[in-house]
Amino acid sequence: MTSDSLTLREPDDWHVHLRDDDMLAFAADYTARQFARAIVMPNLVPPVTTAAAADAYRTRILSALPEGRRFTPLMTAYLTDEIDPAEIATGFQDGVFTACKLYPAGATTNSAAGVTNVRKIWPVLERMQAIGMPLLVHGEVVAADIDIFDREAVFLETVLTPLLADFPSLKVVLEHITTEDSVRFVEAAGANLAATITAHHLRIDRNAMFQGGIRPHAYCLPVAKRRRHKEALRKAATSGQPRFFLGTDSAPHQKHDKESACGCAGIFSAPMALESYAQTFEEEGALERLEAFASEFGPRFYGLPLNEGSVTLRREAQDLPELMGDGNVSVVPFHAGETLAWRFTGRSSQAKASPGSA
Numbered sequence: 001m002t003s004d005s006l007t008l009r010e011p012d013d014w015h016v017h018l019r020d021d022d023m024l025a026f027a028a029d030y031t032a033r034q035f036a037r038a039i040v041m042p043n044l045v046p047p048v049t050t051a052a053a054a055d056a057y058r059t060r061i062l063s064a065l066p067e068g069r070r071f072t073p074l075m076t077a078y079l080t081d082e083i084d085p086a087e088i089a090t091g092f093q094d095g096v097f098t099a100c101k102l103y104p105a106g107a108t109t110n111s112a113a114g115v116t117n118v119r120k121i122w123p124v125l126e127r128m129q130a131i132g133m134p135l136l137v138h139g140e141v142v143a144a145d146i147d148i149f150d151r152e153a154v155f156l157e158t159v160l161t162p163l164l165a166d167f168p169s170l171k172v173v174l175e176h177i178t179t180e181d182s183v184r185f186v187e188a189a190g191a192n193l194a195a196t197i198t199a200h201h202l203r204i205d206r207n208a209m210f211q212g213g214i215r216p217h218a219y220c221l222p223v224a225k226r227r228r229h230k231e232a233l234r235k236a237a238t239s240g241q242p243r244f245f246l247g248t249d250s251a252p253h254q255k256h257d258k259e260s261a262c263g264c265a266g267i268f269s270a271p272m273a274l275e276s277y278a279q280t281f282e283e284e285g286a287l288e289r290l291e292a293f294a295s296e297f298g299p300r301f302y303g304l305p306l307n308e309g310s311v312t313l314r315r316e317a318q319d320l321p322e323l324m325g326d327g328n329v330s331v332v333p334f335h336a337g338e339t340l341a342w343r344f345t346g347r348s349s350q351a352k353a354s355p356g357s358a
């Protein structure tokens with residue numbers, strides 16, 4: 001590896017929103033060009049709760065990609081109070097579902113149909129534990145008396161701790177962690193708990209939402225926290241600990257839906273995801289650990305094979321546009337108007353040369 005070029009085993013995105021319809025047509029290939037596989041979130045309207053719906057969604061995703069793109073969408077089931085454990089288990093055993101997603105009702109975008117009390121899904125969790133199906137968690141409690149900046153920390157205590165105690169061998173991924181509390185929690189937990197970390201939570205703290213005025217494009221959920229939490233996330237992501245891995249949570253919304261009196265939560269990072277992570281890893285002096293975070297720890301946790309091909313980034317200034325879109329949608333991307341130090345230059349089905357080979 002020279003310092004002007006970075007070649008990694010093909011990475012995967014373990015948490016992404018590809019959306020549907022016009023937004024899917026616009027957004028899907030930004031993920032598919034950089035990542036070989038992605039865990040696709042099921043928070044559509046209506047949510048993806050059946051294997052038939054997931055299968056149809058997977059077909060729509062693949063149809064939205066250019067001919068010849070090598071990309072595998074890994075589908076997830078949206079848990080509801082009424083979810084049928086048999087539907088979930090069959091969908092997993094048939095290879096349609098890779099995991100289930102727990103959205104506490106009201107916690108985030110399109111979570112109205114989510115779970116009102118986790119006890120209601122105990123039967124499905126029992127089934128998932130038995131068949132080795134991972135549970136992916138949006139880890140925030142929703143209660144009027146809990147401060148929005150405390151929602152994740154309170155979730156660890158009041159929901160996740162009892163859940164892990166009752167299901168000691170259930171594989172759980174705490175998605176898009178934003179706090180030092182979550183970092184410590186994952187470090188202290190057993191081998192069946194992991195966490196994804198987004199590119200944006202490694203770069204913004206809560207001040208970003210109020211930089212000279214209200215900044216809706218820095219608003220996502222869980223909301224960015226104090227600087228010390230961001231610092232803890234940067235240390236965790238770049239630490240080489242295998243239970244922290246890449247999940248962008250790229251979540252595009254139309255510009256007008258974010259720049260509104262009640263703006264949507266979500267940051268669109270798919271177009272420059274690898275470059276953004278690379279910049280953070282380089283700033284932390286840990287560029288040599290990016291590959292494990294992006295391409296090895298995730299598949300190992302999920303029990304899936306590592307990808308065989310490679311991706312290359314070149315050290316070359318890259319200006320990010322203020323606005324992206326295609327005539328049907330307009331989206332303000334992460335890093336809008338900024339310059340990044342790296343540029344993604346492509347993927348190859350060839351493995352990268354091993355150290356020592358010419």
Ligand SMILES: NC(=O)N[C@@H](CC(=O)O)C(=O)O
Nearest residue numbers: 017108109220221251265266
């Ligand atoms: N992260 C976000 O701020 N938004 C996500 C939902 C989610 O991942 O919680 C979305 O679907 O828009």
Ligand SMILES: [Zn+2]
Nearest residue numbers: 108138221222
């Ligand atoms: Zn979420």
Ligand SMILES: [Zn+2]
Nearest residue numbers: 017041249251
């Ligand atoms: Zn998400």
